[in-house]
Amino acid sequence: MITFTPTGVDGIDDILHGGLPAGSSIILEGAPGTGKTTLGVQFLHHGATRLGEAGIYVTFEEFPQQIYKVMLGFGWDLKKLEGDGLLRVVSVRPDVLFHEMKKPGGLFEQLIGEIGAKRVVVDTISLFHYLYKDRAEAREAFYTLCNVFRKHGLTALLLSEQTADNTDRSTFEHYVADGVIRLSMSRHMETFRKRTLEITKMRGVDFTEGEHIFRIMKDGIHLVPALTMVEDGVIMDKDKVPTGIPELDGLLAGGIPRGSSMILDTNSKANYKYITASILAGRIRAGERIVVVSSHAMTVAEQHHLLRQFGIDTLEVARRKGVYFIEHYDRTIPPELEDCVINVKDVRNEDYYPYVNEKLQPVVQESIARGEKWFVYQDLSVLYTQRGADFVKHYYSRDSAMIRAMGMTALSLCNFTEIGPENASYLERATQTVVRTWVDRNYQYLQVTKSATGKVSAPMIVETVPVEPFIRLV
Amino acid sequence: MERSLMMLQVECTYFFEENPFALETLESLATRLGRSVDDLIPVLDRLVELTVLTRIGSGDQSVYRYNRPVTVYRNLRA
Numbered sequence: 291m292i293t294f295t296p297t298g299v300d301g302i303d304d305i306l307h308g309g310l311p312a313g314s315s316i317i318l319e320g321a322p323g324t325g326k327t328t329l330g331v332q333f334l335h336h337g338a339t340r341l342g343e344a345g346i347y348v349t350f351e352e353f354p355q356q357i358y359k360v361m362l363g364f365g366w367d368l369k370k371l372e373g374d375g376l377l378r379v380v381s382v383r384p385d386v387l388f389h390e391m392k393k394p395g396g397l398f399e400q401l402i403g404e405i406g407a408k409r410v411v412v413d414t415i416s417l418f419h420y421l422y423k424d425r426a427e428a429r430e431a432f433y434t435l436c437n438v439f440r441k442h443g444l445t446a447l448l449l450s451e452q453t454a455d456n457t458d459r460s461t462f463e464h465y466v467a468d469g470v471i472r473l474s475m476s477r478h479m480e481t482f483r484k485r486t487l488e489i490t491k492m493r494g495v496d497f498t499e500g501e502h503i504f505r506i507m508k509d510g511i512h513l514v515p516a517l518t519m520v521e522d523g524v525i526m527d528k529d530k531v532p533t534g535i536p537e538l539d540g541l542l543a544g545g546i547p548r549g550s551s552m553i554l555d556t557n558s559k560a561n562y563k564y565i566t567a568s569i570l571a572g573r574i575r576a577g578e579r580i581v582v583v584s585s586h587a588m589t590v591a592e593q594h595h596l597l598r599q600f601g602i603d604t605l606e607v608a609r610r611k612g613v614y615f616i617e618h619y620d621r622t623i624p625p626e627l628e629d630c631v632i633n634v635k636d637v638r639n640e641d642y643y644p645y646v647n648e649k650l651q652p653v654v655q656e657s658i659a660r661g662e663k664w665f666v667y668q669d670l671s672v673l674y675t676q677r678g679a680d681f682v683k684h685y686y687s688r689d690s691a692m693i694r695a696m697g698m699t700a701l702s703l704c705n706f707t708e709i710g711p712e713n714a715s716y717l718e719r720a721t722q723t724v725v726r727t728w729v730d731r732n733y734q735y736l737q738v739t740k741s742a743t744g745k746v747s748a749p750m751i752v753e754t755v756p757v758e759p760f761i762r763l764v
Numbered sequence: 765m766e767r768s769l770m771m772l773q774v775e776c777t778y779f780f781e782e783n784p785f786a787l788e789t790l791e792s793l794a795t796r797l798g799r800s801v802d803d804l805i806p807v808l809d810r811l812v813e814l815t816v817l818t819r820i821g822s823g824d825q826s827v828y829r830y831n832r833p834v835t836v837y838r839n840l841r842a
Contacts, residue, residue: 353796354783372784381796382787386827390787397787397820397827 292495295343295409295445298336299329301513305489305498310469313443314493315436317415317463319450320473325485325506326449328364329473330411331357332510333447335366337409338376345409346401347379348387350417354379364510375405384417388431391438402442410444415463416451429462436466468493474501487513500748531665531699534568537763541738541747542723548663550742551690551700552723553670555714557707559729561752563588563596565736566667568759569701571600573665574607579657581650583616583668585703586675590615590623590631600758614650616668618676639681643688658696666693666700670717671708679713690720727752736763772799772807777816780830787827 294308303309310316320326334345347368349357357379358368371377378401382390390396401407415432422428439446450463452472464470469492475485486501504513530544539545546552546569556562573580574597584590593615594604607613608630615631617623623631637645654664666689673682686702693700702721706714718724724740734752738745750763775797780786790808794801808828811817820827 354786378785379783380785380787381783382827383789383792386787386789386792386825389825390827397829401785 296336296341297329297333298340299332299511299513301502301504301515302487302511305502305513305515306492307496307498310445310447311492311495312445313440314468315439315446315448316469316471316492317450317467318447318471318473319452321452321475324452324473324475325504325511326473327352327357327360327413328506329511330413330447330449331361331366331368332364334377334409334411335361335368335371335510338371338374342376343408344376344405345378345411346405346407347377348410348412349379349381350384350387350412350414352381352413354381364508366510378405378407384421388421388435392434398438399442402444407442407444409446410439411447412449414449414451425462429466432463433466436468464491467491473504498748531569532572533565534572534759535565535761535763537750538565538725538736538738541745541750541763542741543743543745546699546701546723547742548699549694549697550722551693551702551720552725553702553704553717553721555704555706555724555726555739557705557728560727560734562703562727564760565725565727566701566703567593567596567600568761570665570667571597571602571758573663574602574612576663578663578665579612579614580665580667581614581616583666583672584618585669586619586672587669589621590617590627591621594624594627599760611653614653616646618672639677642677642681642685654696664696664698666698668700668702670702670704674709674713679709682709682713683716686717687720769803769807772803773810775799776804776807776811780817780828784830784832787829789825789827791824793828 293312294306294310295312296303296309297306318326318329331347334347337343337345347357361368368377368379372379380401387398391398412435415435418428418431422431436446448463448467470490472488472490473485474488475483485504485506487504488501489497489499498515500516502513502516504511529548530542530546531548532539532545533542554562554565570580570582582593584593588596597604604613605624605626608627611630613630615627617631617633618635620635632646632649634642634645658664670682670686673685677685690700704717706717718740721740722742723738725736726739727734727736735749736752737749738747740746753762753764754760755762776793779793779797788796790801790804793808794804797804808817808819812819812828815831817828818831820829
């Protein structure tokens, strides 16, 4: 079983899901000034002060006294830690270190033994390139270095200078090391610079991909994870309406907050029907009653067939008045469902609300008074094409307010690209949860771009599976 | 002892006091201090003699390591 060595750096342990794999040798690379030394020392300081794990900082070029002085600025008294037998800041030439490491009972083994070191930072392995001009020899030396650390059970951070020569290429160290963490600094909003950290390799363990912004604060490095990935388990929360898709429920911390609205933004190629059907089926199974503003792409009959794949008999639900369809077109309706369909094709915009209310309000109010719950699913694109943008703006804000007031939960389908940025922006502001799904080349993706918890997710691949809910997010 | 050598001895001692876990060869120390190897040889010999430093190994690859006062004191008591 893999155990983890926490780095103690806010955010980094989150994206590493616990820390660095214990006993691993990790390259920490970046251009000068990106924060490698600070991160390396913070790693040792945390181990020493919080976990009682002693560490060794090996510097080939910098004087230890410079490091003591600079790190005092973060409140890290390294000399005190040395006095307490929890740290050694060792300056040594790379060839001497290497020689001593290989010697039985050599200085390196003595150092480890003196303090029982568990962590080591080497600043910087780039100097090995000067030491060994021959590539094979350099690779062998680096391999030996990692093996010695592994033999002594040390978790190692190996600092590496990134230069114009090696920015885009993987050096042999990348193949030999157990992991690679890259620090970068780039221009941000014309006059600012942003520091980012990216894990490009971490052998045998899961980590959160992407570039994560970090700041060097007065007490060390603080990283803000860029994206939130799926929770390990689905959170069951009675105040949430689960989507029935475990990964999506994980991203939404349990589901759509009850009494709020969610927009599913799709492009024309994306298959959203299993997402919506999974949510509707879940609501029907939970005994809730639903209102469906039918999509132009899916008739009442097609909706019925789709729900049947989820084991839902819409005819039976209709018999107990558990479902209502609002239909904008003249399309064939299964006879058994006719009583549940409110056709608004010929209803003018100004009459739409009074007409729908007249049909639904008494039923809904009486039902809510009995403690029943309602769920609304609507295709906003239909309302845009049939009734125009102004109607939707008015309708959506009014509808959202009413839904919230009555404790109902709503799912709206929309194509943001089709309705234009201004309208999309309005809808985004007015809704609590936004999930986007789109097709790019040969894959469909899904991403939570707005959620009640304030978190957004990474774009996840939508994979088709043969069992309900027929899709999963990877 | 010549005054210049005395000054160099103080400089070396100060370096090791400030960097107590430095592991230096004659050459690396010369680079760090910006001094010549020839000038450092008698100084390091003297510091080893005074137990301020320990010399590990022999020849060019000898490593000089500082004996922290606390360590010297502990060794004397033992």
